[in-house]
Amino acid sequence: MAKKEESVKLLGFWISPFSRRVEMALKLKGVPYEYLEEELPKKTPLLLELNPVHKKVPVLVHNDKVLSESHLILEYIDQTWTNNPFLPQDPYEKAMARFWAKFVDEQILPAGFMPLVKPERGIEVAIQETRELIMFLEKEVTGKDFFGGKTIGFLDMVAGSMIPFCLARAWECMGIDMIPEERFPGLNRWIKKLNEVEIVRECIPPKEKHIERMNKIIEKAKSS
Structure with missing residues (x-):
């Protein structure tokens, strides 16, 4: 049975250090992803739908899972794709x-x-x-x-x-x-x-x- 192809999307803003750090993590892991640029302070309907609590970038969408807050996203990336670990093991x-x-x-x-x-x-x-x-x-x-x-x-x-x-x-x-x-x-x-x-x-x-x-x-x- 063929492995289900993964879908990874990142909603970010080019000037945002919070979304830039998530891009660094995805690139370090070699994870293909689709980047969706937000033009803040305007907020697209997609951003409001995916992150109704904070209404901010970054937002990571991995298959059917939606995550916000850059520190949590970084930890999720490190635990989901285990190559090139960047969080200490100790x-x-x-x-x-x-x-x-x-x-x-x-x-x-x-x-x-x-x-x-x-x-x-x-x-x-x-x-x-x-x-x-x-x-x-x-x-x-x-x-x-x-x-x-x-x-x-x-x-x-x-x-x-x-x-x-x-x-x-x-x-x-x-x-x-x-x-x-x-x-x-x-x-x-x-x-x-x-x-x-x-x-x-x-x-x-x-x-x-x-x-x-x-x-x-x-x-x-x-x-x-």
Whole structure:
């Protein structure tokens, strides 16, 4: 009996680090997938149907299964397609990878982006606070090629989609290097290593187009 052909679809948005990290995972696993581009903030009927709770990308559709939230999707991908594993096998190391991934999205992301939109506390204060948070990751990656060790892993996809190719570019709009090499040598070496990985390069938004779009988003948020 022939094996049922798998259907994999990903609803994403080209500027979204959350959908870009899922693309990295699918490419690492060699999973063929159909990519469906959303043009946010507009929401297609398909997106609203598949993710009625959060109404956000990414959404992964695997055969008849629908998943949202990028961390959960990454774990599902790693457990469903077992080649090229990117989550640690050791329970403690796996828990810590999840911990730091949540730290990136729940603490570094808001600390780094909100001052660009609402700089009430002052830009210098925001830079200092964001860098203090990023320093935790500097310590985690020091002496390693990747957070996952010698190969790209779960935390590399989460942090890699967010910090160098999203957060740093947002601050670059203001002429600020948020991750100077003299202060963050480990992270800068890690970023160079990321750029050497083909699947990462394929999922990085074009820089000029990316910065132009983020400028528009920041200006629109400031005026709202």
